[in-house]
Amino acid sequence: xxxxxxxxxxxxxxxxxxxxxxxxxxxxxxxxxxxxxxxxxxxxxxxxxxxxxxxxxxxxxxxxxxxxxxxxxxxxxxxxxxxxxxxxxxxxxxxxxxxxxxxxxxxxxxxxxxxxxxxxxxxxxxxxxxxxxxxxxxxxxxxxxxxxxxxxxxxxxxxxxxxx
Amino acid sequence: xxxxxxxxxxxxxxxxxxxxxxxxxxxxxxxxxxxxxxxxxxxxxxxxxxxxxxxxxxxxxxxxxxxxxxxxxxxxxxxxxxxxxxxxxxxxxxxxxxxxxxxxxxxxxxxxxxxxxxxxxxxxxxxxxxxxxxxxxxxxxxxxxxxxxxxxxxxxxxxxxxxxxxxxxxxxxxxxxxxxxxxxxxxxxxxxxxxxxxxxxxxxxxxxxxxxxxxxxxxxxxxxxxxxxxxxxxxxxxxxxxxxxxxxxxxxxxxxxxxxxxxxxxxxxxxxxxxxxxxxxxxxxxxxxxxxxxxxxxxxxxxxxxxxxxxxxxxxxxxxxxxxxxxxxxxxxxxxxxxxxxxxxxxxxxxxxxxxxxxxxxxxxxxxxxxxxxxxxxxxxxxxxxxxxxxxxxxxxxxxxxxxxxxxxxxxxxxxxxxxxxxxxxxxxxxxxxxxxxxxxxxxxxxxxxxxxxxxxxxxxxxxxxxxxx
Numbered sequence: 001x002x003x004x005x006x007x008x009x010x011x012x013x014x015x016x017x018x019x020x021x022x023x024x025x026x027x028x029x030x031x032x033x034x035x036x037x038x039x040x041x042x043x044x045x046x047x048x049x050x051x052x053x054x055x056x057x058x059x060x061x062x063x064x065x066x067x068x069x070x071x072x073x074x075x076x077x078x079x080x081x082x083x084x085x086x087x088x089x090x091x092x093x094x095x096x097x098x099x100x101x102x103x104x105x106x107x108x109x110x111x112x113x114x115x116x117x118x119x120x121x122x123x124x125x126x127x128x129x130x131x132x133x134x135x136x137x138x139x140x141x142x143x144x145x146x147x148x149x150x151x152x153x154x155x156x157x158x159x160x161x162x163x164x
Numbered sequence: 165x166x167x168x169x170x171x172x173x174x175x176x177x178x179x180x181x182x183x184x185x186x187x188x189x190x191x192x193x194x195x196x197x198x199x200x201x202x203x204x205x206x207x208x209x210x211x212x213x214x215x216x217x218x219x220x221x222x223x224x225x226x227x228x229x230x231x232x233x234x235x236x237x238x239x240x241x242x243x244x245x246x247x248x249x250x251x252x253x254x255x256x257x258x259x260x261x262x263x264x265x266x267x268x269x270x271x272x273x274x275x276x277x278x279x280x281x282x283x284x285x286x287x288x289x290x291x292x293x294x295x296x297x298x299x300x301x302x303x304x305x306x307x308x309x310x311x312x313x314x315x316x317x318x319x320x321x322x323x324x325x326x327x328x329x330x331x332x333x334x335x336x337x338x339x340x341x342x343x344x345x346x347x348x349x350x351x352x353x354x355x356x357x358x359x360x361x362x363x364x365x366x367x368x369x370x371x372x373x374x375x376x377x378x379x380x381x382x383x384x385x386x387x388x389x390x391x392x393x394x395x396x397x398x399x400x401x402x403x404x405x406x407x408x409x410x411x412x413x414x415x416x417x418x419x420x421x422x423x424x425x426x427x428x429x430x431x432x433x434x435x436x437x438x439x440x441x442x443x444x445x446x447x448x449x450x451x452x453x454x455x456x457x458x459x460x461x462x463x464x465x466x467x468x469x470x471x472x473x474x475x476x477x478x479x480x481x482x483x484x485x486x487x488x489x490x491x492x493x494x495x496x497x498x499x500x501x502x503x504x505x506x507x508x509x510x511x512x513x514x515x516x517x518x519x520x521x522x523x524x525x526x527x528x529x530x531x532x533x534x535x536x537x538x539x540x541x542x543x544x545x546x547x548x549x550x551x552x553x554x555x556x557x558x559x560x561x562x563x564x565x566x567x568x569x570x571x572x573x574x575x576x577x578x579x580x581x582x583x584x585x586x587x588x589x590x591x592x593x594x595x596x597x598x599x600x601x602x603x604x605x606x607x608x609x610x611x612x613x614x615x616x617x618x619x620x621x622x623x624x625x626x627x628x629x630x631x632x633x634x
Contacts, residue, residue, distance in 0.1 A: 134289075135227040136292075137292050139170065140280060140295070141292065146177065146178075155307070
C-alpha cells in the first residue's frame with residue numbers, strides 16, 4: 001500500500017513537472033515518466049493490456065513524436081527562457097496548490113465504494129471487444145489518424161511555402 | 165445504405181491521392197458528386213425507394229451498428245447541401261488547385277464524421293465521430309493565413325479538448341452507473357434516477373454545449389468563423405457546429421432524456437440565455453462575418469430551447485429550425501465571401517449602397533436574413549412558430565415570450581446589416597465593385613430558393629424532411 005501511494009505521488013509530481021516546466025524536452029520527459037508510472041499502476045491492478053497500450057503508445061510513441069518535434073524547434077536564448085519561466089509561473093502557480101487542496105479534501109471523503117463495473121457482453125477479452133464489438137470506433141480512430149495525416153500535409157506545406 | 169455513407173467518402177479520400185497531380189482539379193468535383201449523392205440518398209430514403217437489403221451482407225461483414233431515421237436523414241441532407249455550397253465557394257475563393265484539392269479531402273473526412281454522428285446510437289461512438297469532425301475542422305481553419313487564423317484555430321481546438329475531457333469523464337461515470345453506454349442504457353439509468361447517471365449526463369451535455377457554442381461556452385465560435393477561410397466558414401457555420409454539438413443534443417433529447425424534468429430545464433435555461441446573449445452581441449458587431457457568427461450562436465439557442473418544450477413538437481421544431489438555419493447561414497457566409505472578394509474587407513462601417521452594384525447578393529442576403537428573423541412566408545417563420553408552439557404546449561410561457569422577443573432583436577440586427585451594406589448612398593470607394601461571379605452566385609441563389617420553396621410548400625416539405633423524426 002505504501003509503495004502504491006508513493007507511486008501515485010511520484011506520478012502526480014511527474015505530471016505537474018510536465019505542466020509547469022518551460023522546455024518542451026523536459027515537458028515530454030515528464031509526460032513519459034507519468035505515463036510509464038500509470039502503466040505500472042494499471043499493471044498492478046490487473047489491467048495488463050491497458051498497461052501495455054499505455055506504455056507503448058503514450059510513454060513510447062507519443063514521446064518519440066514529441067521529442068522529434070522539439071528537436072525541430074529553435075532553441076530559446078537564456079533571456080527568453082527566463083522571461084518564459086516567469087510568465088508561466090505567474091499563470092499557473094496555483095496548480096500545485098489546487099492539487100494539494102484536492103488531495104487533502106479527497107482524503108476526508110469516505111464514499112461508499114460499491115460501484116460494480118458492468119463488463120460488456122462477450123468473453124471479456126479486450127481483443128474481442130476491439131475487433132468484434134467496437135469496429136465502428138476503430139474505424140473512427142483510423143479516420144482521426146487520416147485527418148491528422150492530411151493536417152500534416154496542409155499545415156507543413158503551408159509552413160514551407162510561408163518560409164519561402 | 166448506412167455503411168456506404170461512411171465508406172464512400174472515406175474510400176474517396178484515399179483514392180483521390182492516387183490521382184496524378186495534373187488531374188487533381190477533378191478532386192473538388194468528385195467530392196461535389198459524392199455530396200450530391202448523399203443529399204439525394206437522404207431525400208430518396210424518405211420516399212423509401214432505396215433497397216437496403218442488397219447491402220446487408222456488407223454491413224454484417226463490417227459489424228457497424230448504424231441506424232437511420234428522420235433525424236439522421238435531416239442531418240445527412242443538410243451535410244450534402246451545405247458541403248456542395250462550400251465546395252462551390254472554394255472553387256472561386258481558394259487560389260490554387262492544391263488548396264482546393266486538400267479542402268475537398270478534408271471536407272470528405274469531416275463528412276464521414278458528421279454521417280457517423282447522424283447514425284450512431286452509442287455515446288462512445290458519438291464521441292469518436294465528434295472528434296473526427298473536430299480534427300478535420302481544426303485543420304480547415306488553420307489552413308488559412310495570418311495570426312488571427314492561428315488564434316481562431318487555437319481557441320477551437322483548445323475548447324474542443326475541454327469538451328472531450330468532459331465527455332470522456334461522463335462516459336466513465338455512465339459505465340459505473342448504467343448497464344453500458346448506448347443511448348438506451350443511458351435512458352434506463354436516468355429513468356432509475358441514479359445520481360451518478362445524472363452527473364454523467366450533465367457532463368456530457370456540458371461537453372456538447374462547448375461544441376455547440378452555447379453560452380457561456382461560446383467564446384471560440386466568433387473567432388473561429390471570422391478567422392476561417394471563406395469556404396470553411398460556409399461549411400462550419402452551415403453544418404459542423406450544428407452536427408457536433410446541436411445534433412448530438414437533439415439525438416440525446418429524443419432518445420435519452422425523453423422529456424425528463426432536470427434535462428428539460430437545463431435545455432430551456434441554456435437555450436434562452438444563448439438566444440438573448442447571442443442576439444445582443446450580434447447587434448453590436450461591425451464585421452459582417454462576426455455578426456453572422458453571433459447570430460449563429462443565438463439561432464442555435466433556439467434549437468436547444470425547442471428541445472426543452474413539448475417532447476414531440478419540440479423535436480420537430482428543433483429539426484426544422486436546424487435545417488433552415490443550416491441553409492440560410494451557409495448562404496449568408498457565401499454572400500460574405502462574395503462581398504469580401506469584391507471589397508477586400510468585411511467592415512460594415514466602410515460599406516454602403518452595395519445593393520445597386522450587387523443586386524443578386526443583396527436579394528439573397530435579404531431572403532436568408534428575413535427567414536432567420538422568422539418573417540412569413542419564408543421557412544424560418546414556420547420553424548420559429550413551431551418552437552413557440554412547442555414551448556406553449558409545455559406551459560413554458562416565459563420561454564415562449566423570450567423566443568418571440570428575441571426574434572425582434574434578430575430582425576433588428578439583420579435590418580442594420582442590410583442598411584449598412586446594401587442600402588443608402590453608394591460609397592465612392594467601391595465604385596469598381598461588381599456583382600459576384602456566377603460561381604459564387606449559384607450556391608447563394610440555390611440555397612435562397614430552398615428557403616423560399618420550403619416556406620411556401622411547408623406542409624409537403626415537412627413530411628419529406630422529418631417523416632420519421634418525430
